[in-house]
Amino acid sequence: MQQSPHSSPQSHSISASVSDSAAQLSNLQQTYTSIPRVRPQTPLLDSITAPTDLNALTSAQLITLADELRLFLLYSAGQSGGHFGANLGVVELTIALHYLLDTPNDQIVWDVGHQAYAHKVLTGRREQLGTIRSKDGLTAFPERAESVYDTFGVGHSSTSISAGLGMSLALRYQGRAQTVACIIGDGAMTGGMAFEAMNDAVQQDADLLVILNDNDMSISCSIGGFSRHLAMLWESGYQVDISETGKPILCQRPDMQTFDRRKRHKEMRDVPQLEDNVFKAIGFTYFGPFDGHNIPELLRVLSLAKQVKGPVLVHIYTTKGKGFAPAELDPVGYHAISKLPVEIKNETQSKAVEKSQPNIETTLKYSEVFGQFLCDKAAKDDKLLAITPAMEEGSGMIDFAFQFPERFFDVAIAEQHAVTLAAGMATQGVKPIVAIYSTFLQRGYDQLIHDVALQNLDVMFAIDRAGLVGEDGATHAGVFDLAFLRCVPNMLIAAPKDENECYHLLNTCYEYQGCTAVRYPRGTGTGAVIEQPAHTYKIGEAVVESVLGNDAASKKLVLLAFGTMVATAQQAAERLISDEALSCQVHVVNMRWVKPLDSALLETLLAQGMTHIATLEEHMIMGGAGSAVNEYLLNESAAFKHNRPAIRNIGIPDSFIAHGSQAEQMADCGLDVNGVVTQLQQLLS
Structure with a gap:
């Protein structure tokens, strides 16, 4: 030296x-x-x-x-x-x-x-x-x-x-x-x-x-x-x-x-x-x-x-x-x-703090939902094997590792190996699940393409920390996975709106024979209760969550929301129809699947005379779920070419988002309710 x-x-x-x-x-x-x-x-x-x-x-x-x-x-x-x-x-x-x-x-x-x-x-x-x-x-x-x-x-x-x-x-x-x-x-x-x-x-x-x-x-x-x-x-x-x-x-x-x-x-x-x-x-x-x-x-x-x-x-x-x-x-x-909790100095202050805190005792983290699914499914299916690249705790796998140690594989910080290991397992008649953060799956992308998807092997990816992750900042943001996954043949991609849907989409993708991915965010969900027993959804089928406003309105807006943005879309829709000056009807759609898209529902909505379309996703706009919708409408939909409704893609702009709380990051990107409403008002005007 x-x-x-x-x-x-x-x-x-x-x-x-x-x-x-x-x-x-x-x-x-x-x-x-x-x-x-x-x-x-x-x-x-x-x-x-x-x-x-x-x-x-x-x-x-x-x-x-x-x-x-x-x-x-x-x-x-x-x-x-x-x-x-x-x-x-x-x-x-x-x-x-x-x-x-x-x-x-x-x-x-x-x-x-x-x-x-x-x-x-x-x-x-x-x-x-x-x-x-x-x-x-x-x-x-x-x-x-x-x-x-x-x-x-x-x-x-x-x-x-x-x-x-x-x-x-x-x-x-x-x-x-x-x-x-x-x-x-x-x-x-x-x-x-x-x-x-x-x-x-x-x-x-x-x-x-x-x-x-x-x-x-x-x-x-x-x-x-x-x-x-x-x-x-x-x-x-x-x-x-x-x-x-x-x-x-x-x-x-x-x-x-x-x-x-x-x-x-x-x-x-x-x-x-x-x-x-x-x-x-x-x-x-x-x-x-x-x-x-x-x-x-x-x-x-x-x-x-x-x-x-x-x-x-x-x-x-x-x-x-x-x-x-x-x-x-x-x-x-x-x-x-985490930060130290606020010190409570007197009874009045104690009651005020308690009143201001949301009750999250029964609200599960998405990683806990995944952990619950793993244990439940493994108890019924002995073909299930689970892999993590050194993220046992973060991915919610502690209980699974304890209950099924012979079926749990922590491969250390080796994401590329984790993906190809799963591919090798899948050739032998078992069902491997790779539990990995979105930002770390980027490191195993070559293996995902060549070792899993190209051979159409039966591997499921449980992608945690998808979307903005708050204080860890740009290095850990999971905002590129939809873009790099949906362009890969043989891949299915699901985006749940809440804990219950996450549980059943995990089950749906597990039961599917082929390459699948379920992406879900960091932190807690909306408080949705998980229904039992586990069931499967129809692959590629979206759900119309609500139709708000007067059917006779001159403007008909459809909000195609993916994953976490469904709740935001619902709140934004309620705000829009309360604005009498806009005179619009709003359809809120939980797309549920990024690939394949529910093209049949898109055609139905176009046939109903939609004048405006907005896509909402917690992902980069460029190459994301909204881009998938655009591609379908421009390349395959005759109804779209005839009606030509106005379109806006709402998501993360073409920049790395600096650290802050998740709420602050969402606001900076215009993905909080206020930001979404503003963008929709611009679209409708």
Whole structure:
């Protein structure tokens, strides 16, 4: 690794071995048991306005800074909500990196971005952190437009090594000696893209520093052979240390107090599993595992590792939720948190707050509807198998995994593999269901086309987080799936309006022999009760929800609503007919299916003299469900060519929608009731 032009005052005096005093210093870190509601006193942290301010601090002060930073992150998360455990786990690493590197001249590339909050604080955004994930506030992930210290925009996993390699090669081409450091978690490392990048880094003999943050977690617990390999490296009791000259030295880990220190140094052949680790086999220079919460140790190791030429991997182990006792005990539950609830100070205030809160106790999340369907169907059909790419909790599969463990397959962060795995299963007479977020299905698109649809295999996709997702912003928005799915032959696509319809559309697509997808949104539904037993709908059949207004009205408007927009369409229709100046009749149609469309109903409506048509969808306008309606009307409908009703497609405009609450995002796109009414009034006028 090429040495950065920058060298902090302390970097030259960092000891080559972990001293007893340094080990004691690392034990001074605090553990907290509650999230503060009042801004804590953080005098040392408050003095840091840019990473260069770290240069004047001693090791002891850096440890104090870590305590203050962790406490500040706890307070900030309580105010804004957001990703939690991973950020607490990388406090010491973030401090060490910004202490040793000359950022933004040197490049720090974060993977996913779940762990970048401490980075944001140390790079001049401390007092803005409370705005994170809020409209017009800081983004949930690193974003190049937000700060020069955010070198690469992230949100999806396993991209950091590829991006960092690209930076390193471009810098080398231009003759610029800058360090590129990529931080990737053990969960993200299971993504095939990470291994593709490591393979190429060796091929290119690139100067690249990869830091593997191993906390045995992604969002859920890490699984599979790679996780077991990392565990083996840890359980050996040894580490590949780094000498002053940058050479690997096998020695006993300092935390293994039961071992004789005289036996600390060993020949590599005595512990073959460390020599034979996967990173060294690929061609990386490997050092580790090291304690990722020991600041003096991190400073020593990283200051030497960044000077080693070629691709280098430093393996550190951390605790997700470090320093907050409840999160250390429950890292899955504390992966992300919501804002702290409002404190109730008196009985009057308590009653007012209670009255203002909607009763959502009986309202299911769509992921819970899917989880209920899985368990119900699996109890009756032993051919059902379910696959998820590391989203067991988020996709509502916890109960299914517990009840049917032999039929549950968590393949880690490997979306491409998940899709082709399902294709292979389907060739053997079983029915696989791939539970996946819309934004992550994008990563398995080639496999969906070539491995599933082209062979017309019996695979069902349960697509969660379809539409706008609120605070996670553009990186996680599921607003492209209709466009990229409906152009694929053999695909059926369903869009339920509520929980009950979601349950039965899942059942309908499961019973269908072929490639199907059911897309549903993040969060809770409308409160619709799920009818039992499960039944099937007719493929491609829409439903007229209501006809409002006078049949003699001069203007007849049909609202073709898809999925979540059915309820909005109904409210907009009621507002329109109350406007006497418009004199219109409104038909509200729950289209239910994006592919195939109910062309028979469209022809019936045209025959009834519709003068205006509007499509409504929580998806990009370009290429979406409205485009499908346009294509049918223009290319196949003789009645449309004869009558020529006016058409408007209502959906998400041709732009990436910034983070904010889902309600704010919908309003920004004109997809709330007010926005839809305004657009319909323009159409009718």
